[in-house]
Structures are given as structure tokens and as C-alpha cells.
Amino acid sequence: MLNQLETYSVLPARDLARAWRFYRDVLGMEPDEERVEGLLYRTPKGAAIVVYETENGIATTSADRAAWFKDTEGNIICVSQTVAFGRSEAGSGRARRAPRSATDSPSPVPGRTSG
Template structure:
């Protein structure tokens, strides 16, 4: 078998796995608050697809500490998404991180983050964070060009 024939992580797809102590509660949150329905399920797990990628919420005895972003969506209109999710009852976190503009704090649930990855061609990013029903920290970002 040549090196070209071997599967490496660089060719693999990345899929997020989020723990849930109460899968039914998590399913309601993702449906009612985020407007997402699983595309498939199995005992102990729900599969969701968004924008050509997927993530799983799975039943777990463990819990997320919720101290860091575990998954994030990139959107074209952050203000519109934050407004819609807020209308659905999502509560956005007030965070303070290095690299954030405007005193390093979120304003109205949205942060201005300086810099971005050069390959994205953006000069910065706007972001917002919230927790799901299981304490997982989720983010939403919009590149600033």
C-alpha cells in the first residue's frame, strides 16, 4: 500500500460530538430554540446536519464544563441570527476574552474579535456564545472583510 492509498486525518471529515445527560431535553432545546431537527437517530444519539457538516448530540454520564467553545457556526448575518435565536429564548453569554475589541467584552451579546486566519481573507470576526440545555458552549461567528 502506497502512502497515497492510506487514509490520513487530513483526508478525514471532522464531526463534532456533544454530550447530553438528558437527550430528550437536548432534543427539545435544539428543536425549539435553534430550529434544528435530527436527520437521523439511534439509541443514545441524535445526528444533525448543517451546511454540509454534521454533529451528534449523544447521551453521556459526563457533562461539559462549558468553559470553552465546543462547536460554532459561521453565518453571513450575525445580527439577524442572534436576534432570531434571542426571540426563540436563547440566552447569550457576556464574555471577556483577550483579543476582543471594545474593552474586551460582548455588547448586546456580540463581540468584535480582532484578527482572523489569513487564509479566510477576513480582517476580523464578530461572535456570540450561548449554552445549550446540557451546558455545552456553542458559538456563532461572522467574518469581517
């Protein structure tokens, strides 16, 4: 079953611009894509990593909602829900983004603008 699907890691971030700088400056990684839900990175072997911006451990896009929390053993659990496109319960239809400082690029990825 999983051998027929693309699997990926999903990591929450409180500040997407700060996460982008960390992945670039510390890990030497550049995102392959900036998606509505966050940044998509690929390792040299092709593994995908999506970094979502969260507000209090919750991420919302027009298609999905997800929340991260710790269980009683300290493990981080993600619960997600696919939301039907166009439904008002998905919020504004755009990912929530924290305000960026004047020193940050308007988009966490230089040369791109936030949408």
C-alpha cells in the first residue's frame, strides 16, 4: 500500500520565515516549492519534507486542517482532516501566516511573493 504512495514528513513551524532561514543557513537546504500549506523540501535521495506554519500548533489551508500536540509519553501526534474545497468551515481559504518583519522578504523564499 505505502509503496504506491509518496510519503513525506510534516513539520510544524511557528514562524515560516524563521524556519526557511534555519533550513537554508543551518542545514543547507532550499525549498523545492512554496505551497499554500508551507514549504516543500526534498532530500538528495528524494524524501519530501513539508514545513507548515502553525498558529498555536494548528495549521489551516483551503484543503486541510491539522493540529499537533504531545501525548502522555511526550510523542508529538498530528491529527489532520481534509476539508472539501470551497466550504466556509475551512476559514479564509488561505494558509495562516505570521506577520513578517521589515527585514524579511515578503515571502520566505527570496524572489517569490506571498499569495
